Amino acid sequence: MEIPEGHWGIYTDKKNMPLERFDPFRTIINEFGTKVGHITQFSPLRGNRPFEHVKSDESEETITSPPTDSFCKIVQGDFDAIIITKQDEVGENPFSTTPSKGSVKNYESISIVNLFTPMARVLYEHTQKTSMEALQDRSVGIGLVHLLTNHYDTLSEAPVNEVYSLLRTTQLAHKRSIEALKERYNKEQLTTLHFFNIGEEAGASICHLHSQTYIYANNIGHGWTSLGFLSVPEFHKNIMKDEDYCLACNIAKNRNDVKDPIGQELLIEERIIYENGAWFVFAAFSPERDGQIRLIPKKHTSKFTELSNDQLENLADALVKANIALDEFIKIAPPNMHLLKDRNILIRQENEGYNSGMHLLIDIISIQRIGGAEIMETYRIATMFPENTAKIMRQSLIDKGLISES
Ligand SMILES: [Zn+2]
Numbered sequence: 414m415e416i417p418e419g420h421w422g423i424y425t426d427k428k429n430m431p432l433e434r435f436d437p438f439r440t441i442i443n444e445f446g447t448k449v450g451h452i453t454q455f456s457p458l459r460g461n462r463p464f465e466h467v468k469s470d471e472s473e474e475t476i477t478s479p480p481t482d483s484f485c486k487i488v489q490g491d492f493d494a495i496i497i498t499k500q501d502e503v504g505e506n507p508f509s510t511t512p513s514k515g516s517v518k519n520y521e522s523i524s525i526v527n528l529f530t531p532m533a534r535v536l537y538e539h540t541q542k543t544s545m546e547a548l549q550d551r552s553v554g555i556g557l558v559h560l561l562t563n564h565y566d567t568l569s570e571a572p573v574n575e576v577y578s579l580l581r582t583t584q585l586a587h588k589r590s591i592e593a594l595k596e597r598y599n600k601e602q603l604t605t606l607h608f609f610n611i612g613e614e615a616g617a618s619i620c621h622l623h624s625q626t627y628i629y630a631n632n633i634g635h636g637w638t639s640l641g642f643l644s645v646p647e648f649h650k651n652i653m654k655d656e657d658y659c660l661a662c663n664i665a666k667n668r669n670d671v672k673d674p675i676g677q678e679l680l681i682e683e684r685i686i687y688e689n690g691a692w693f694v695f696a697a698f699s700p701e702r703d704g705q706i707r708l709i710p711k712k713h714t715s716k717f718t719e720l721s722n723d724q725l726e727n728l729a730d731a732l733v734k735a736n737i738a739l740d741e742f743i744k745i746a747p748p749n750m751h752l753l754k755d756r757n758i759l760i761r762q763e764n765e766g767y768n769s770g771m772h773l774l775i776d777i778i779s780i781q782r783i784g785g786a787e788i789m790e791t792y793r794i795a796t797m798f799p800e801n802t803a804k805i806m807r808q809s810l811i812d813k814g815l816i817s818e819s
């Protein structure tokens with residue numbers, strides 16, 4: 414079949430490939446020779462992608478979109494796709510150039526190559542043997558979409574066992590893609606951005622519940638936010654004069670009386686919304702948006718690919734409950750918070766090839782209006798303490814019979 418330029422990240426001409434520019438006033442080069450700063454990626458062909466979101470009535474209690482989107486059509490075998498994993502089964506090679514149709518209705522979850530990926534995955538013919546140096550500012554890597562074959566709009570309505578299946582197939586697709594990229598580009602450092610966009614205002618162009626991963630192999634490096642998460646563990650070890658110190662592990666161990674290394678009392682018990690055998694669900698201590706939830710694994714883990722099956726199973730449970738708690742909070746939050754039910758879920762993890770000691774975190778952040786000061790800095794003016802947010806969220810889970818009063 415004839416593949417339009419850029420679809421599934423397949424390019425025949427270098428000049429069409431997405432490229433990145435770094436803000437020259439706020440970019441440095443780190444010890445791996447990769448850039449760290451503000452990144453803008455230009456992917457003009459992506460402007461042609463369709464927008465399938467169905468306008469929902471904001472006054473409705475629950476929104477449900479019709480199961481007629483592109484993902485449902487892939488599942489039924491009506492649309493072409495490059496399927497990397499089907500539940501725990503291996504599918505196509507991550508560099509495959511042969512999309513095909515075929516029903517996957519018998520599987521719970523699949524990972525596919527993103528049709529409108531923001532980086533080049535395969536460079537055909539004359540560009541194929543191009544070295545990383547010759548690519549310069551062009552973006553290369555693998556863009557993935559992970560989805561459930563059943564149609565849901567949100568994580569709140571998806572059954573826990575199906576979410577577990579989604580996390581497992583996602584993990585397998587990550588492992589396969591990372592391995593393939595390291596081999597093809599003979600390179601250890603990769604940047605992985607893994608997230609859910611849920612709802613139109615959160616950037617989802619398709620209602621059908623899905624997560625996405627961008628794995629970059631070029632020297633895109635990362636932004637200042639990641640730099641913070643990657644640098645702080647070393648700072649903590651130094652200030653605590655303890656090579657084994659990890660703040661998140663310390664929270665898991667000494668939950669009643671935890672101060673962070675800069676002396677803040679973290680109010681752990683007041684901020685817990687829910688916990689299970691492997692995860693804490695907190696109202697974030699210093700929320701970026703009202704109602705922000707942060708999930709922390711109890712056992713030290715740096716990367717999504719390193720989470721055990723037990724951690725993934727418990728994560729599915731924690732994610733569903735956290736999303737329900739946020740739904741309920743948004744329903745009763747003061748109107749002047751201007752919180753929308755659309756949200757992003759950000760899996761913050763250590764980059765491939767780094768040895769930072771970072772403890773993986775997952776943030777659930779709603780869409781909310783913000784002001785200039787909040788764009789100028791990693792800064793936020795909030796009106797509710799997370800201790801109160803947690804109380805409201807905990808109570809909502811008790812009212813729904815999802816957790817018991819204790
Ligand atoms: Zn669907």
Ligand SMILES: [Zn+2]
Nearest residue numbers: 659662713772
């Ligand atoms: Zn840790």
